[in-house]
Amino acid sequence: MAEKHVSNRRCLQSRRSRILLAVFVLIAILAVVIPPAVVVTLHKKNDMGPKSKVFVPLYVYPAPGAWTPLEDVISKHPDVNFTVVINPGSGPGPNALPDGNYTREIPKLASYENVRLLGYVATTYAKRNISLVRRDIETYAAWPTNSSNPALAVRGIFFDETPQQYDEDALAYLQELTDVVKNTPGLGPDHY
Known part of the structure; x- marks a missing residue:
């Protein structure tokens, strides 16, 4: 029974690690994508072309x-x-x-x-x-x-x-x- 408990614990830690890794990867992607998108959007709003x-x-x-x-x-x-x-x-x-x-x-x-x-x-x-x-x-x-x-x-x-x-x-x-x-x-x- 102790072995099963240890196995479940490792599985949970592994699952948690994967979830945390996925969250960090998602945050990293958003940190890279969002600032340029905001800059481009603001630039487009300010530059509507000639009168x-x-x-x-x-x-x-x-x-x-x-x-x-x-x-x-x-x-x-x-x-x-x-x-x-x-x-x-x-x-x-x-x-x-x-x-x-x-x-x-x-x-x-x-x-x-x-x-x-x-x-x-x-x-x-x-x-x-x-x-x-x-x-x-x-x-x-x-x-x-x-x-x-x-x-x-x-x-x-x-x-x-x-x-x-x-x-x-x-x-x-x-x-x-x-x-x-x-x-x-x-x-x-x-x-x-």
Whole structure:
């Protein structure tokens, strides 16, 4: 009977040893796996990639309240960048400044850190007289000076009606206009 008792005791010790060994192995595995998993998870939460961006061709006349829905969306989504194209008159219009509704509303949009305003300019598929296109660019660029209001400004130009097929003359035309925009004071700085 003493032998049986000793045998049972060894069996229990052996079983206990195996259970303890399994527990220690499990703890060791968890100690190795959990910290990197936590670091990766926290990194993913903090790095959600670049900000979302929205392009808005705002070809709506700014009667009182007409741009308010857009302003509401912009203010509710500061984590989204908005590029907004304004078009006072198939370009900046015939005068040195846009009308009073535009001069009232453009600075409101420009006040948002997540908004980039672009001025609309038609190129008529690279056939419009380039001096007229330059004049439109220069008109937009002069708005802050002509109005004595630095917030009445666009930060770039949106060229519309560009050619849909490659053509060397069209490429040269658009490259020249791109250089004009880059070298024209009054079209910046940009918020983002």
